[in-house]
Amino acid sequence: MNRFALVDCNNFYASCERVFNPKLIGKPIVVLSNNDGCVIARSEEAKNLGIEMGTPAFKSETQFKSLGVEVLSSNYALYGDMSARVMSTMRPHIPGMEVYSIDEAFLVLEEWQGESFARELRATVRQWTGIPVSVGIAPTKTLAKLANRIAKKTPELNGVFDLTAASDSDKVLARVKCADIWGIGKRLAARLACGGILTACDLKHADMAWVRRELGVVGERIARELNGISCLALEEMPPPKKGIASAKSFGRPVEALEELEEALATYTARVAEKLRAGRLLASHLHVFVTTNPFNSEQSQYTAGAHIGLIRPTNGTSDLISSALILLRQIYRPGHQYKKTGVFVGELVADTNLQLSFFDNPKNDIHRRALATAVDQLNKRLGQNTVRYGAMGTTQRWAMRQERKSRRFTTDWNQLPIAKA
Amino acid sequence: MTAKVQAGFPSPADDHMEKSLDLNEHLVSNPAATFFVRVQGDSMKDAGIRGGDVLVVDRSLTASDNQIVVAMLDGDFTVKRLRRNNGCVFLDAENASFPPIEISENQELVIWGVVTFVIHQAR
Numbered sequence: 001m002n003r004f005a006l007v008d009c010n011n012f013y014a015s016c017e018r019v020f021n022p023k024l025i026g027k028p029i030v031v032l033s034n035n036d037g038c039v040i041a042r043s044e045e046a047k048n049l050g051i052e053m054g055t056p057a058f059k060s061e062t063q064f065k066s067l068g069v070e071v072l073s074s075n076y077a078l079y080g081d082m083s084a085r086v087m088s089t090m091r092p093h094i095p096g097m098e099v100y101s102i103d104e105a106f107l108v109l110e111e112w113q114g115e116s117f118a119r120e121l122r123a124t125v126r127q128w129t130g131i132p133v134s135v136g137i138a139p140t141k142t143l144a145k146l147a148n149r150i151a152k153k154t155p156e157l158n159g160v161f162d163l164t165a166a167s168d169s170d171k172v173l174a175r176v177k178c179a180d181i182w183g184i185g186k187r188l189a190a191r192l193a194c195g196g197i198l199t200a201c202d203l204k205h206a207d208m209a210w211v212r213r214e215l216g217v218v219g220e221r222i223a224r225e226l227n228g229i230s231c232l233a234l235e236e237m238p239p240p241k242k243g244i245a246s247a248k249s250f251g252r253p254v255e256a257l258e259e260l261e262e263a264l265a266t267y268t269a270r271v272a273e274k275l276r277a278g279r280l281l282a283s284h285l286h287v288f289v290t291t292n293p294f295n296s297e298q299s300q301y302t303a304g305a306h307i308g309l310i311r312p313t314n315g316t317s318d319l320i321s322s323a324l325i326l327l328r329q330i331y332r333p334g335h336q337y338k339k340t341g342v343f344v345g346e347l348v349a350d351t352n353l354q355l356s357f358f359d360n361p362k363n364d365i366h367r368r369a370l371a372t373a374v375d376q377l378n379k380r381l382g383q384n385t386v387r388y389g390a391m392g393t394t395q396r397w398a399m400r401q402e403r404k405s406r407r408f409t410t411d412w413n414q415l416p417i418a419k420a
Numbered sequence: 421m422t423a424k425v426q427a428g429f430p431s432p433a434d435d436h437m438e439k440s441l442d443l444n445e446h447l448v449s450n451p452a453a454t455f456f457v458r459v460q461g462d463s464m465k466d467a468g469i470r471g472g473d474v475l476v477v478d479r480s481l482t483a484s485d486n487q488i489v490v491a492m493l494d495g496d497f498t499v500k501r502l503r504r505n506n507g508c509v510f511l512d513a514e515n516a517s518f519p520p521i522e523i524s525e526n527q528e529l530v531i532w533g534v535v536t537f538v539i540h541q542a543r
Contacts, residue, residue, distance in 0.1 A: 022495050088451070089452045124480075129453065302452070304451075332442070332445065415474065416497060417457070417497065418497040419498045420500075
């Protein structure tokens, strides 16, 4: 039986901040959106104080102060780098992985990899990166999500829950409300409630024909997944929320940079297409390479790198050139590479892109025309035919980020300080 | 795509081209777990660690006795030599004017990472 694990970083942004600032350990932390607008992330302590997501920062200034809440601007350079570290720590240990968002990944597990493996993996990620994670194990992705939720909400489980080892999984599912099932929003939950279906257990045992009639194929797929029938493969993804990934293993080991470039450019183009199809723009790009961890006779190497895109984009050419720059940074000769891939994150809606002061709306039209033209060229001539080199601009949007921590891992001038 | 090819005698070095050395290969054996940390202060000068130096810190290593570590102490990072002695734990400076720090039983010592290299600017 195939099993999936969902690994989710606990309060990821707050945890990243704590790795480099011990003073924040044990304190309530909130992280603000771009421009210090509202709360987008909270530590456990902040959640326990009843601070809600989306709380406007300027209105709550005095409240935060009186509660002793540490308020931070978002530091995507740091979160992106830490995310890449968490992912590349896990990657060599498992046969397959899908980076689902900046702080979540689905893993495919080997037959022998169960709860104790998950505990070891969790401890390794914690030691190597400082980031605490929770792991849910189940026969399907939907159930793995659900198991992860239980692992997180039940402190006695110490961060790992293996649903396949539960004596009575129906009893577990009966405690999960429909609205908390992956892919079921409030609206679908309300419709299910009309049919008397209130929990994941109810939905699991519901009449499939009825579910299909009421919720369509998507709902039916979720119900099947709750029954342990895997309908979502590792790389197939529901409408993306936080990120899109594309990665594949090679048919044969690859050593030359040129070959890796070709593969990565292809995957990046696919990601760009997916972005455009979803009318989304990416603000973050992450690239990785890895050798085959199961061939013990080969030298092993795994590396990842990421870049924040100054101007969020879904342009194939922009994304490819950034991806290739990153690839050249992490590539080391002399290894037999098994896999490369790309992940874009911090997605924003295409229509919501705020023009910066210097931007001319006409440029956007040109950019789009260019992207389409490049797409077509690349389609015809091969993915890495057209490349742009000049991505290294350092202009940044003038954002309000008054309480931003340093770029501890991406800037030599902002390294953490150790007193001697 | 075409590239211009210079006609003429090939360089005798062409067959021996190798990629230039990358310091990352030398200094960073585990990229996911390796962090760089800047030193402030002189308490470790006899170990060759001066203010302004950059430490290569590997978090995947488990600190053993006598290794130089970055530890969390009173909400700050500190770089010191770890010493275990009869069940007592010390953070030793490498500078006669700084006494060893004894970690008392009710104090929690968190080792953040093990220092593997020191990068010191020579001029």
